[in-house]
Amino acid sequence: MNKTTQNSQRPGSVWEKPPLNPAQRLQKKKIIRLVILICLALLPLFAWLEKNLLSSDVTLPINSNLLLFGIINLNVLLVLLIFFLVLRNLAELLFESRQKFLGFKLKTKLVTSFICLSLIPAVLLFFVALQFISTSMDYWFNTNIERSLQESLELAKSVRQEQKDQVKAASQLVEEFLSKKRLATDDPITIQKTLEGILASYFVNGPDVLSLIINEQNIEVTASVHDLKELILPVIPISTLHEVRERKEKIILIQESPQGDLVRCIALLPLVQPPSGQMILITTRFIKDEQKNRMALITKGIEDYRQLKHLKKPFKFWLLAVLLLVTLLIVFAAVWFGFYIAKGITDPINKLAIATKRVAEGDLSFVLEKKADDEMGLLVESFNTMTTNLNLSNTRLEEVHEALQKSSQESEQRRRYTEIILQNVAAGVISLDNSGRITTINRFAEKLLHIEKDFFLNHSYQEVLFKGHADIITGFINELSITGRTSIEQHLKLSILKEKFSLLVNFTRLEDENGNSLGFVLVFDNLTKLEKMQRMAAWREVARRIAHEIKNPLTPIQLSAQRLRRRYPEILNEENSVFDQCTHTIIKQVDELKRLVSEFSQFARMPKIQQAAANLGKITKEVLFLYQEAHKEILFSCKETEPVPIFSFDEEQIKRCLINLLDNAVAVLADDSTIGPTIDISLSLNDEKESVFIKIADNGPGIPEDDKPKLFEPYFSTKKTGTGLGLAIVSTIVADHNGYIRVQNNTPHGSIFIIELPLLQQQPS
Incomplete structure (x- = not known):
């Protein structure tokens, strides 16, 4: 598992941009300086413009001059500030695009979109406003308007008409607002709050009272400005309301009240569809009944008009200049706002992109x-x-x-x-899965069966085992399946590589805690050596009893025959004396029986081995020298493939083994007519230097395969005069040394007896 990636930044921080190298920092500073120089270059232009605006031939009041000066300079400063910010952001965007910073494409698209969305409407609005100002100025200072003002004698009527127009215009605005609001309720409280909100937020200089008739029962909901909360409104005639509903046109009414005159506009709201039907909007303007004041106001207005007529051209120029500055301010502000919005969008996206990359790299600690x-x-x-x-x-x-x-x-x-x-474990173990594949073989099984574990593992037992052995396992599996038992134990006699073995086999089905079959396990113990030892012990007991029973009468028989020969010497001298032949035969056979009893006794009472450090090579050569002198017709040889170290063993017992094996070899070669009889003895060590091998090979007729399994058992002999105890004694001595003895065929004929003894290192004293 990959650990969380460590980084040099504090946990929770994500860098927005890669650090700049010195060349990049210098380039960015140059761009910022260029922007500042451009802004400073605009100052003379704005100073010239301001000078022309304030150098008019018409003298204005000082208050007006200060106000105009302040407005122009404020706009100039704002334009320069916004222009600087815009140019700086454009320069940074250009720098980021050249350096291929993350997010510059998205930021460029957003900024371009904001510039287009702000510049095009602003330019259009500028020209529309320019045309509107020109038209308005021409309209304001029209001679017809001046003449109509001078010739207006009906001041009250013109005032009334103007008030009606204002109320009507206000009604139109309220209608549009309510249409956009999509008022769809007839709850009086909600309607009143809506009307109060309109008066408070949208019509500071608009109507004084707004009323809505919300159903056919002419229920009226009214909202008024704070100063006219106590104003008493006269009732609208029902006929007027019916007329409005039928004609669907606005009606202007002038009603009187104790506080003054009311100019009221009654209009139908066709776009508003509450559950109770259409509504009627009543827009009211309160007019105080002071005619003199009205006339004074109109007179003052005429005088102001005459004064403004002299300021038409400079005032128009001033308006255009202010409009231009405001337009530039709006454009630059919109562009800067576009940069600000783009930065607000792209920066989090950049952070998320970088953070996502770090998450992909394994950094989850921020x-x-x-x-x-x-x-x-x-x-x-x-x-x-x-x-x-x-x-x-x-x-x-x-x-x-x-x-x-x-x-x-x-x-x-x-x-x-x-x-x-x-x-x-001192037993062979082989496990199988449910499909019959071998999954486990231990060392004991490898050694006993003479197999290689790597060749057998993960293969079906039917493919790698001998057919006879595989059939035994198949029989065990079938028996478990038929009987439903979990294990089987049998005593089997098997031949492995022409060697007979006695095995106690236990075959068990493996099951988990739920009773599901996991396979099978085969456990077998090698009883061959144990059975051999048991037979050896039994034969020793038989030999001891036979020796005891035979030995007792042999001496009297021999003594009696000898006394007869001494007592009757004259009979012995007779030619072809039967007496002489019989007594001689008795004495000879008694000696033979004594020799046999002696071997029985020796086999029955094998002495305990006395291990001591000795030189095996030296002992072997000494024994071989005796046979070389006694049997000149046989070629003897002895060689050591490598020096055998001195180790602990019973010198006399091992010498007895060598003599016994050499006697057998000499006897076999004497009975055989083989030309050039030879006996070879070789001493060698195994690869691990843990055992020594003594090999005695002859080129005689060899040993039949059927006799090899019984060769080391007592009382089995292939010689006519043999007792069958020699090789049994040799096998016992070797076993007492924790060694092994076996026989195999020599090439091209003959036999090889191999004794394997463990090396027990011991320094001679």
């Missing part, structure tokens, strides 16, 4: 800072939640991995411990 509660903030919060959950999951996964690793190590230790036990 969180992004949430700077807003909008969709980007939600995205950042979701990302932080994801990284936190990933970090927790990673931590838990590491804990689970460590637990699994620990459990795996424990399981591996238990498996190795079980395997060690299995390899060192």
